[in-house]
Amino acid sequence: MIIGSRPLKFQVMVDHDQCMLCGRCVENCSYGVYRMEDGKIRVNSRNCVACHRCLSQCPRDAIMIAERPCDYRNHPVWTDQVRENIFKQAESGKILLGGMGNTGDYPIIFDRLVLDACQVTNPSIDPLREPMELRTFIGKKPRQLELKYGPGNDVELKTKLVKNLQLETPIMIGHMSYGAISLNAQMAMAKAVSESGTFMGTGEGGLHEALYPYQNHMIVQVASGRFGVDVNYLDRGAAIEIKIGQGAKPGIGGHLPGEKVCADVSCTRMIPEGSDAISPAPHHDIYSIEDLKQLVRGLKEATEWKKPVFVKIAAVHNVAAIAAGIARSGADAVVVDGFRGGTGAAPAVFRDHVGIPIEAAIAAVDTKLRQQGIRNEVSIIASGGIRQSADLTKAICLGADAVYIGTAALVAMGCRVCGTCYRNLCTWGIATQRPDLVARLNPDEAAVNVSNLIHAWTLELAELMGAAGINSIESLRGNRDRLRGYMLDETMLDVLDVNAVGA
């Protein structure tokens, strides 16, 4: 008790005049904030994580949640968070674990880039009238085409094309495993991507049978734990993704805590119930680009060269050189995950301090691959902190072929980014395996929300392209001339290969 109680992180207040004692807050809060006592709703604010489930269900708007109503003595260096982290570590001697993405106070480069639009000299295009080509192919493109001319106008393509994924919109949903999130959440997203003509990742948790109907829109992941990986799994996926690293925790593996390994998760991952599912930091058969090539080829051999193989890395200092190695490994796409990427659980020190922003990583990778003349060898998929269609559009201008969204798709299903995914208590039924909580998420209804989000962003992308006088996604990709940097320093502008506003 040397340190004692700290100020409340969240204070829950019930307006008893408004409250009709329906008890929905008691029923909905899995963190144990509410109880009914003596004909009144009582609260224990200390348990609150601000997931807002109670607010969303309260018929009378009788609940108010305030963040840190009690101030620490203000200090610019010794912030509330810094002091509380020290308290926790002084008491426990343990690593701080956090959920969701980077909480560091770094400037967001996307917000310092502005897009272009046509005025007078070149006309903008109205996407309501004119066709906008958003269809995107992910995979290797031939360096050149060889044609054979037959009699008359007959032309035959001699070049052998390799399998690409066909996306109707350059928005995919990234890898969130069954285990980290619920089956209902995966089902909802699988329905949404199937409906939208795009793809989602399985994460490293195997492929549950309930997802088989959507397998043509699923990218199956092979990570260092190799959970749920067998020939059946590889054969079912539309593509295979080797996960080397993740933006939220570059350089370290993943641990699905035993609490989340229920009977069904254990079956899909093929590990015992209640045991920790540990994905080690490295793949034990990959210690070099040559080894990576061997796994890429091993997966291609196993599936008779019918599936594109992607390689996902965290955006780190030498991301461009690493991506160039990946391009030569035979992979069909490189996925670059920036330091704002989300996660169910990561050591906070990694989440907030390791890796680089996706904007710089995309630009660096695209530039390097073009310099080396191998940009056609791989597609670039960008992920980690794509919050809105503007980010998507800017990512493509910087050189990405498509993006993965993660957190945005969860928010579309109700997630409030409370960041306590690792506790298995998600009141929204997303990041939990508790059956009563999972049942709250109706996959059909949630699928409509996710599908709406993808649709809305796609419309906005088309509008932005039209305004810039561009009617094909190919003309937007890597088109850095349509970006200007606002309040970015010269070094950053050089990395992004973007001019400053007014230049």
Add this chain to the structure above:
Amino acid sequence: MPAVEIDAQGMHYTPLNRQIREAVTNGATEIVLKNIMGQRFIGDGLTGTATITVEGVPGGDLGMFMKGPTIIVHGNADHAPGNTMDEGLIVIYGSSGDATAHSMRGGKVYVRDDIGYRGGIHMKQYVNKKPVLVVGGEAHAFLGEYMAGGLIILLRLNQNTNMPFAEMGLASGIHGGEIFVRGTVEDWTLGIGSAAREATPEDLASIKPYISEFCEQFGFDPAVIMASSFTRIAPVSARPFANKYTWE
């Protein structure tokens, strides 16, 4: 159907695997691969129950993702035979390289002689799917690292003296499964999360069928082996990281 013979002289692994698949599709139960010289991925992702005899030295990832077939190698094998293998049997009349039986989830790998570093790394099991790796000779460091399930038996048959097993990182990070080493192991060899004790008669009874099968393959006397004492290495906990973190 007579055994199908494939001459792999100078052949790349892709056409080789295509020919193996074709033979299996056509109903072959015995396939003999002649002149194998370093071809990787032999039997990669192959299903069914065919027996493939490899004459020569196969390259890495032999029987990777394989589900069902038997592969018999007359020679040494390169790294990671049985990588993420699902079902079936690999028998190696010789030694194999690093990461032998890496992430194996079912089936058996029997190596007559030695294996390299990180043997049986991250093997795992589920219900009745229990992978088994039996090694007749020696193993290098990090045997059974990150092991999440399954069984490794290290016989050290070439070890005439009573020298204890002395390779570092044994079962480091183990959180499932068990390892049996004939004879004793030096205390310092044990990695984080592992614990060793002398094998009980019940333990020995549980590994006897695999030792018998191994001896049958290679012509050793199981009685001599079973008369030795064994050390059993197993995890201290199935939740090695349960106490590593505090919530933010």
